[in-house]
Amino acid sequence: MSVTARLKRDRWIYFLMAPGLLYFIIFKYVPMWGLLISFQDYQPYLGFWKSPWIGFENYRMFFGNMEFGMLLRNTLVLSFYNLVFYFPVPIVLALLMNEVRRLVFKRAVQTLIYVPHFISMVIVASLTYVLLTTQGGVVNGLLEKHTGSSIDFLTSPGWFRPLIIAQTIWKESGFGTIIFLAALAGVDIEQYEAAYMDGANRWRQLWHITLPSIRNTIVILLILRMGDVLDNGFEQIYLMLNPLNREVAEVFDTYVYMMGITQGAFSYSTAVGLFKGIVGVILVLGANWLAKRFGQSGIY
Template sequence: MRHSESLHPQPAEAALAAAVPKRGLKRHIIRDKYLYLMLVPVAVYFLLFKYAPLYGEIIAFKNYRLTDGIWGSSWAGLDHFRQLFSSKEFYVVMRNTLLLNLYNLVFAFPVPIVLAILLNEVRWNGYKRVLQNLLYIPHFISWVVLGTIVIAMLSPSTGIVNTILELFGIEPIYFMASPFWWPISFVGSGIWKEAGFGTILYMAAMAGIDPTLYEAAKIDGANKLRQIWHVTLPGIRSTAAIILILQVGRIMDVGFEQVFTMKNPAVTQVAEVISTFVYTRGIENLQYSYTTALGLFQSIVALILIVSVNKLIKIMGERGLW
């Protein structure tokens, strides 16, 4: 009898056991109430700008008209998706989006890591702070301003880059009008703007590396490059893995502001990406349903990519996003 009672607690005991976690949760909320209050604006932001707009995805399956509204418009089923996948423009836009993001992944992704390692080796704190501030500044300049500066610097007649090239006897290059040079200018300007700010996470990860590991490496005869390879890089590997997952998740999305500021009709065949295509076809030409279908397809592919890369990173022994 006693054995059965131990297996099956009395209702009063079960109620007491259930009440303990509730009291513990309430105690934690009261204790950390200011931290939870700080989360309120973040939660409101995601509810208003991330979750509430999901209601509008219905437009992708309707022949949306402004006068009829979302529910008043007639259903179109998968017609807009069929139109999308049978359009040549769609594949050009997809190619440009994937290529520009692939260039960023190959050439821009390692730059903050290299910069962070170099900054970590600077021992004079005053000089280090000045360098960090100079590297961070471009991040806080809007693409409208920074893009204009890039275009002015690369001008074939008055740009400083072509002026320097002329000193070496090289003919002026039309960077902004060349389908070959425009993607290079795009990636280079992106590195200039974001690489410095991207070092923050890596510098924070390096600060958490145990200094005794460097001392042990020195005792074993490791030079500076060996210390970086065997101590620094493994110490920031998990941070790099998480940033890589996020980067791959955005591989279907190229920032609208940068492309819109720098592109021109001469390079449309390499510069038209999903974000600018949605703007010109959806906003300017009022093809809301068609571009919503494209946006929904873009989101689904991005979700598949980020889940797949997260799983791959975890298989390789690193921590994923979840």
């Protein structure tokens, strides 16, 4: 069949695809031209074409900045914690729900754990404040009642990272199970029946059938997650950031906002953003190469 014939046959599929394609072209690819201002001393009143070109000066300033080490450390530590503590939770939840046989109970649990995903991070931060503040917070109220002392959860640098990870797990874990439950739905039920006939208990079935069946899905999501190693999410960090925990809370996302929006250093903040993007691409390609070396399919 010729290309023209295939296009005519599938024209309605392409028509349905057009809005998504236009979205990515207009809002993702066209703005990439703006990355060029990272090589300029961009001045809004001069515009894009008349602003002076300064080469890699913004990058030299960024890498030579005394705060670069702090930003890199905070960003990598938070990403590492997310990989270790958050990434496995949706997998475990999906495996547990897959073992539930009462359909009504299973759907009720799914609904309860999906709901937090649709709650604004502003609400999550507000709930955290109400629960943990030393000025009438519920948790500190209980601590004072039983121990006579309180803990500065919101301003203590030592508590910042556990709070961020706890918020992420509570808010996103349930919604993250959707992909894994879909993968589990595709597992051949006859494999479980054969394993049962051979005397394999539920744990053996889980280890030898269920996990190998969703291994490719886990690997692909892990590869994609590597692209976000330097992207911790601006809104959540910004809402929990304060001058007392800044030494462990300031990451590249909040730094870009501070330099680009509040201080007007558009070229400098664009250089920081481009650095993040390049590192993300390198990590995705490296993780994909490593996955293929271990016999997995990867993302391409």
